[in-house]
Amino acid sequence: MPVAGWDMEQKQRVAEKSPQAMPRPGGRAARIQAAVFKAVDELKQAGEELTVPAIATRAGVTPSTIYRRWGTLAELLSDVAVRQLRPDAAPPDSGDWRADLKGWLEQYAEEMASEPGRAMIRDVLAADRVDNACACSAYTGQQLDVIRQRALDRGDSPPDTAVLMDRVVAPVIYRILFGRETPGGEYVAGLVAEVLRDGEG
């Protein structure tokens, strides 16, 4: 049973429990994982075929290393996709949290509906790795929490994160995954307007 590629959260979590249980960040395991992830990115960029042998060659690694660590190409791609889906910055702060929420969702919808975005979601889901899928919604929840916290700091009462996930995130993702056309700006704005109308004290 191969050990999944370690990401930072996992390191964190395990390290808390048993500080001795992790390879050093600069160790071989981490180096190889980085090389493989980079190889996948580069091949994707170059539009080359993503096969385990091709990735292995690019990463300067032997295919059996990848098979033993990740099991299948799908699981490797799932891990890669989760990393790429991790947000790199907090949502912008305009001072108006409602506008920030609307702006954030518009950008989120656009990114996820793009061809690369759709491919990443597919990759995450294709590999029956519950943790990876959960990480994606956790990232989204964290972004929403940032916006909500600003509202709370100003004494406002924004909808719960769970409500926002149900009312704005879920419909957008559902339409991206199961719909023929991608959710447009008016649609997204409508979702936000409705949840703000219904959901605030």
Place this chain on the structure above:
Amino acid sequence: MPVAGWDMEQKQRVAEKSPQAMPRPGGRAARIQAAVFKAVDELKQAGEELTVPAIATRAGVTPSTIYRRWGTLAELLSDVAVRQLRPDAAPPDSGDWRADLKGWLEQYAEEMASEPGRAMIRDVLAADRVDNACACSAYTGQQLDVIRQRALDRGDSPPDTAVLMDRVVAPVIYRILFGRETPGGEYVAGLVAEVLRDGEG
């Protein structure tokens, strides 16, 4: 470029345009497709490994037939999953459409959250076949339409199908796909209660 397995809708659609363009329903193409689909079902039942050679053997067909018709195992499994996701009956009619809606959603959530259900959704999505994913939401929409039509017949004004998809179906599917735990009965009932409160008259 392999031609995807024909399903009834496609036949219908093409047949309308050019009555001569389809193989007969009892023709070889249909027979082979049926044999392959059956083979997949049987292997799944038996818990055997699903590989193209295994499916081909079981179907009494040569692997290259499958590769040329479907391209990849993922696409074949996607086609199989869509067929299985097609509802086999209209939602039960108790005379109370609100109760029917709640009951239908509870059963839908349970089915989709089950391990076979999750696998089918994954299979449908894994194969970047927009038509297959769309068919799934179309089936769901049709079921909702049946319930709505009963409400309309009684002079009630149920929420639009699109609203129901956004407010009840999407959150359930989102949680199944991206959540750690499956949506429970209380949660589902809550979604229905809210959309009925917000969305009517």
Place this chain on the structure above:
DNA sequence: CTCTAAAAGCAAATTATTTGCTTTAGTGGA
């Protein structure tokens, strides 16, 4: 500095996929 366990490399064996060519089944026209 050595010892150990985990993970990587290597190569052979197995399995899956692709491909060129041949054969067959269904369709339309004489």
Place this chain on the structure above:
DNA sequence: TCCACTAAAGCAAATAATTTGCTTTTAGAG
């Protein structure tokens, strides 16, 4: 009814991917 014609299936050889047993390397512990 019979004869082409086309699309799809069969077959088998060639290629590519995956698995596996064994050896070697590496990081970390004593």
